[in-house]
Amino acid sequence: MFSVNPCYDLQPASVDVEELWAEKNYEDHLVNMDPERQELYETCQRLGVGIAVMKAFGGGDLLDEKLSPAGKALTVNQCIHYALTRPAVATVLAGAHSVEQLRTSTAYEDATEAKRDYAMAFASFPKISWEGHCMYCSHCSLCPKKIDVASVTKFLNLAKAQGTVPETVREHYEVLPHHGGECIRCGACETRCPFGVPIMENMKQAKEIFGK
Template sequence: MEYRTLGRTGLRVSAVALGCEGFMHKRAEEVKADFDFAIGHGINFVDIYSSNPDLRADIGAALEGRRGEFIIQGHLCTVWENDQYLRTRDPQKSADSFERQLRQLRTDYLDVGMIHYVDAEADLRTVFDGPIIRLAQRLKAEGRIRSIGLSSHNPAVARMAVETELVDVLMFSINPAYDLQPASEDVDALWADESYARTLHNVDPERERLYELCERTGVGIDVMKVYGGGDLLSEANSPFGRALTPVQCIEYALTRPAVAAVMVGCKSRAEIEAALAWCDAPAAERDYTAVMTGLERFSWRGHCMYCGHCAPCSAGIDIAAVNKFRNLAQVQGEIPETVREHYRTLAHHASECIGCGLCEPRCPFGVEIVEAMHRAAERFGY
């Protein structure tokens, strides 16, 4: 298992992590068996958005005696009413549900307290101009949540949340299909067929700015909807007309800036194994570019996707890393100190490019890599 630091929280989380969907409607002994299996294979991170009391209690029982070894991301603003989960912005209901959550999980704190599902700008204002953010801050001050998070599907709203500097972790939907889509307050548009009926080119700039902002500011991203609700795993349902594997979907998400972990909603042991296959998969199996190239209506032409196909560089330059740091600096207009330091510690820098051009025919997306190295050297000075 690979472990990554979840932004400025300092938490070391498994790159492959668990969503809670797969544990619903299972018996307590089945939940424990699945957690035993996951923990035995290095998974140490779970997201629990559901307020279902049976689910929370079963997960609490499964983690009893090993809470300190496991990182729990629980959600604020979810309640259980009339035998179903509901989102709320009522501060008293949110506080009461939080207290029940701790009791059900048999713990006295959450590692991440995630403000649940903020996709609309008006809702964002309700959260950050009212009692919900004050509740989250109070719980953090009391040590009952260690970090504040927010979940969203809308990159414009997520960016505004990150810019408040109050959010430590962002839970966001990332996959190669959703990344093509512009910002919207209508989450259903992400998987609507009509959204993919038109020609789409490259990662939407708003999404790219969000990932790069999180990287610069130390906000860790953990990923939901990595399989696009399962559509990307099916040739018939994928908007590309081609199926990706679980390993390819996970690899795509984990190569985006600031991403630390992917929360996979696994309903069976086989699905957990399919996600864990990423850990030992060779580069050829992780490679998602074959699905993303040669498409008529979808293109990432000229855009570095950090896939690493350009390697090896004759001068030893990590081209994908240089491109990432150049993009981070370019968006800001000036070079943040964190980006400058990360660039400095690279073993080889853009100025060492000898212009041989061997990398360019290997790039599936037709990036003018030599020119990109020259621009990076100009920006960083070496």
């Protein structure tokens, strides 16, 4: 079980959990998630260790523009979807003060993709950016070749982080219905990505690394 949300993910590990929310740590412009956290999630995924998420809403602060370190409020659906789209995350344990709050969280199961989409909200954060970094948000879909860009990129990043292709990652890549090698470089996805990710280059690299 591990605390995962888009603001904690920007901060390096600390022995003092209060530091993760300290105002001074959000004063400067922040870019991309902490590399050690990313490595932790990727290592868990590679080893087949599922992460159960707590603090997906940052104790509720992320849902309130005045309290969120991001300076913009997110919705419950966006926070849950962010956590569930990190590598290795298997489930979110949604905290609740009331039955109504619990119902709001469980409504995620029936929420549309548009309601879950956190990409544009993240791109509007005043002092935080993820430029060039795939957030696995799927905002770039739909691809005319039906490539799941977020999944291809996730497996590509896992392989690149390892410097080799772990067998489990190769197996997961191979069962995707469509692969990076099918990319026709139409560029439609790149116009939709709010984080400036070089998707066509990533698809090319996926083909080189995985052979399809």
